[in-house]
Amino acid sequence: MNVTTDIVAKLWSLCNVLRDDGITYLQYVTELTYLLFLKMMQETGKEDILPEEYRWDDLVTKEGIEQLTFYRALLLKLGSEVANERIQAIFANAQTALKKPKNLATIVTSLDSLDWYSAKEEGLGDLYEGLLEKNASEKKSGAGQYFTPRPLIDCMVSLIKPQAGELIQDPAAGTGGFLTIADKYIKKQTDNLFDLSVDEQNFQRDKAFYGIELVQDAHRLLLMNMMLHGIEGDVELGDSLSADGQRLPKANVILTNPPFGTKKGGGKPTRDDFTYQTSNKQLAFLEHIYRGLLPEGRAAVVLPDNVLFEDGQGRNIRADLMDKCNLHTILRLPTGIFYAPGVKTNVLFFQRGKTEKGNTKEVWFYDLRTNMPSFGKRTPLTRKHFAEFESCYGDDPNGKSPRTDLGEEGRFRCFSREDITKRGENLDISWLRDESLQNADDLPEPDEIAAEIMLRLQTAMEDMEALTELLDSPAVEEEAG
Numbered sequence: 001m002n003v004t005t006d007i008v009a010k011l012w013s014l015c016n017v018l019r020d021d022g023i024t025y026l027q028y029v030t031e032l033t034y035l036l037f038l039k040m041m042q043e044t045g046k047e048d049i050l051p052e053e054y055r056w057d058d059l060v061t062k063e064g065i066e067q068l069t070f071y072r073a074l075l076l077k078l079g080s081e082v083a084n085e086r087i088q089a090i091f092a093n094a095q096t097a098l099k100k101p102k103n104l105a106t107i108v109t110s111l112d113s114l115d116w117y118s119a120k121e122e123g124l125g126d127l128y129e130g131l132l133e134k135n136a137s138e139k140k141s142g143a144g145q146y147f148t149p150r151p152l153i154d155c156m157v158s159l160i161k162p163q164a165g166e167l168i169q170d171p172a173a174g175t176g177g178f179l180t181i182a183d184k185y186i187k188k189q190t191d192n193l194f195d196l197s198v199d200e201q202n203f204q205r206d207k208a209f210y211g212i213e214l215v216q217d218a219h220r221l222l223l224m225n226m227m228l229h230g231i232e233g234d235v236e237l238g239d240s241l242s243a244d245g246q247r248l249p250k251a252n253v254i255l256t257n258p259p260f261g262t263k264k265g266g267g268k269p270t271r272d273d274f275t276y277q278t279s280n281k282q283l284a285f286l287e288h289i290y291r292g293l294l295p296e297g298r299a300a301v302v303l304p305d306n307v308l309f310e311d312g313q314g315r316n317i318r319a320d321l322m323d324k325c326n327l328h329t330i331l332r333l334p335t336g337i338f339y340a341p342g343v344k345t346n347v348l349f350f351q352r353g354k355t356e357k358g359n360t361k362e363v364w365f366y367d368l369r370t371n372m373p374s375f376g377k378r379t380p381l382t383r384k385h386f387a388e389f390e391s392c393y394g395d396d397p398n399g400k401s402p403r404t405d406l407g408e409e410g411r412f413r414c415f416s417r418e419d420i421t422k423r424g425e426n427l428d429i430s431w432l433r434d435e436s437l438q439n440a441d442d443l444p445e446p447d448e449i450a451a452e453i454m455l456r457l458q459t460a461m462e463d464m465e466a467l468t469e470l471l472d473s474p475a476v477e478e479e480a481g
Contacts, residue, residue, distance in 0.1 A: 003118040008130035014110055018103050027097040029135045030217055033224050034075060034094060035111055037087075040124055040228070043116045049084050051077060060112055067108070068101045086227065089237065090220045125180060125229040132175045132221060137377070147174060148257040148302065149337050153181045155386040156255060156300040156347060161397040164190050164204060166252035170211035171240035171288055174218055176225040178255040179209045183231050209233035212240045212248065214259075241269030241284050250294045257302035258285035260343050275320065278313040282306070286348075290321050293352035298398055299325075302333075305344045309428040318425045322360035322417065325350040328399030330427060331389060332367045336375040344369070351398045360417055363427070364403060366392060367411045370432040408432075 015028045023031070041047045042056040054074050062070050072095075079091035098104045119127050129150075136147030162168050162182045170178045186204065187193055193201045209226070210233045213219040219237045226235065238244030258281065269277075269284040273291075278284055282303050289299050307314065308330075321327055329349040338345065353359035366389045375381045392412045394401020406412045408431055415429060423429070 002122060003115055004122045004127045004130055007114050007119055007127055008134060010110065010114065011131060012134050014107060018098075018106070021098060021100050021103050023097050023103075025135050026217065029131060029221065031097060031107070032131065033221055034091065034096075035107055036128070037090060037224060038074075039111050039116075043120060044124075049082075049087065051082060054078065060108060063105070064101045068096075068098065068104050071098075071104060072096055086223055086232070090223050090227075092220070092237075093216065094220075125225065128225055128228050129177075129180070132177075132225065148177050149381055150177070150181075151381050151383040151386065152302070152333070152337065152347075153177050153255075154383055155390060156302075157181050157185050159349065159390065159393055159397060160253060160255065160298055160300045162186055162253045162255075164193075164196055164200060164208075166208065167249060167294075168209050168253045168255065169248060169251035169292065170256045171245060171248065171254070171292070172256050172258040172285065173211035173213040173222050173235055174257070176222040176229075176235070178257070179211065179231065179233070179235070180225055180229045182253070182255060183209060183229055205230060206232050210235060210248070211256075212236050212238045212244055214239050240288055241271055241281065243270070245271060245288050245292075246273055248292060250292055250297070252294055252297045254289050254293060254297070254299040254301070256285070256289065256299075258282055260304055260338075276313045276316050278317070280306070280310060280314065283310065283314055283317050286321065287317055290325050290350065290352065293325070295352055295354050298351045299349070301348050302345050303348055305346065305428055308346065309426050311424075315425045318427060321350065322363075322420070322425075323357050324359060325352050326359045326361070326398070327363055328360075329364045329366070329393060332365065332369045332430070334369050334372040334375055334381075334385075336379075337381045349393075349399060362414050362416050363420060364392075364399065364412065364414050365429055367413075367430060367432055370430060370434050 011032060015023070015025060018028060038050075038056045038059065041050060047055050054077050059067065059071060059074065075091060075094040075096060078087055079094045080088070082088055082091075096104070098107075132147060133150065157178070162185060164186050168179065168182050170176075173179060183204075186208075190196055193204055196204065209231050213222050213235060214237075216237060219235070222235055226233070236244060240248070260282070269279075269281065271284065271288070274284065274287050276283075276287060278287075286301065286303060286307060289301055293299060308318075327348060327350040331347040331349070333345045333347065335344060351359075368385070368389055373379045388411070392403065392406075393399070394403060403414070404412070405414045411432070413431060420427065
C-alpha cells in the first residue's frame with residue numbers, strides 16, 4: 001500500500017467514528033476539505049495568504065468547546081473576509097456539521113499526525129482525488145453523480161490528446177476529474193511543463209483549464225482539487241444551460257460527463273442562443289458542447305442512451321451535430337461503471353468542422369456493453385477493460401487512423417451517414433446477440449433495472465411536458481383559431 005492510499009484509508013476510517021454526530025459522507029468530505037486546506041497551506045508554506053490568527057496552528061493549539069467555537073469563526077472569516085477569491089469560493093457559506101468538540105479534535109489530531117512529507121512526494125492532488133473517489137463509491141453519499149470513474153477519464157483523455165497551449169473546458173465540471181487528468185497528461189508530455197517557456201507555463205496554470213459547476217458543495221471540492229494540482233483556471237459556480245454557459249470562451253478541447261436526470265423543477269434550460277430548445281438536460285449539454293468548440297476543436301462526452309434515440313428535438317440536435325462536426329466514434333459503455341446505478345451510457349467523440357454542413361460521413365461504434373460483466377464493487381472497472389477499444393480507435397485523436405470493421409460477430413463496426421439517416425438519425429445501434437439475457441445469473445441488479453425504468457419514464461414525461469407546452473403555446477392557439 002503506498003502512502004497516499006494509506007492516508008486515504010486512515011482518513012476514511014474516521015468517517016465511521018463520526019457517524020454518531022449524524023454526519024453524512026458528503027458532509028465529512030466537505031469538512032475534511034476545510035481542514036485539509038488549512039493543513040496543506042501550512043505544509044506547502046503558503047499560509048501567508050491566510051489572515052494571521054486564522055491558521056492551522058491557531059486551531060490545533062485550542063481544545064474542547066473553545067476549539068469548536070474558534071473553528072466556526074474561522075470558517076466565517078475565510079468565506080467572507082479574505083482577499084483571495086479562490087479561498088473565498090472554497091469557504092463560501094461554509095458551516096461545520098460537527099456538533100461535538102471531541103469529534104473536531106479527533107479529525108484535527110489525525111490530520112496533524114499523518115506522514116505529510118511522503119504525501120507531498122507522491123502528490124497532494126492524488127491524495128485528495130482518492131478521498132473524492134472513496135466518497136463517490138459509497139452509495140449512501142449521493143456523491144456519485146459528481147464523479148466519473150478514473151479509468152474512463154484516463155481512456156478519454158489519452159485518446160483526445162490535449163496539448164499545451166489549448167483551451168480545455170468542462171461545462172459540468174463536478175469535482176474536476178477531467179480537468180486535473182488532462183493537466184496531468186500535458187505535464188507528462190512536457191516534463192512537468194519544463195519544456196515550455198515561462199509564458200506558456202503561466203498560460204497552462206492560469207488560462208488553459210476552465211469550466212462551470214452548478215452545485216456549491218461540488219464546486220468547493222472542485223476548487224480544492226484544482227488548487228492541489230497547481231491549476232488556477234477559472235471554474236465558476238453557475239449553470240452552463242443558462243446565460244453563464246454563453247459566456248464561456250470557445251474551446252479547443254471539451255471533456256465532460258454532464259449530470260444524469262432531468263432539469264431541476266422541470267424547467268427548461270434558459271439558453272436563448274440555442275437553435276433547438278429542449279427540456280432534456282443532456283441534449284441541451286450536447287448542443288452547448290458542439291457549439292462551444294473552436295473550428296477543428298474536439299470533444300469526448302459521456303451521455304446516456306436516451307440522447308442517442310430521443311425523437312423530436314433529439315433527432316434535430318443529432319442531425320445538427322453530424323452536420324457541424326465529424327461524429328467519428330461512439331463507445332457503448334458497460335453497465336454498473338457509474339456510482340449512480342442502472343444508467344446506460346456512451347462516450348461520443350467528435351471534431352468540429354471548418355464548415356457548418358456535411359462533416360460526418362460515417363460513424364464507428366464500439367460495443368463494450370453486450371456480454372460484458374456488470375461492473376461494480378465486486379468487478380471493478382480498470383483501464384485494461386478499454387485496451388481493445390483504444391487499439392481499435394487508433395492514435396489519431398480525430399478518428400482518422402486506419403480502422404477495420406470487425407463484422408457482425410465483432411465489437412467494432414462502421415455505419416455510413418446514409419445508414420443513420422435511414423434509421424431516423426437514431427444512434428442507438430447494437431448488433432451483438434446479448435447472451436446474458438439467457439442467463440439469470442448475469443441479469444442486472446434489481447436497483448439497476450429500477451433505475452433504468454425510471455430514466456425511461458423521465459424521458460417519456462419530458463416528451464409529454466414538451467408536447468403540452470407546445471399545444472398550450474399562443475402560436476398553436478392562433479393557428480387553431
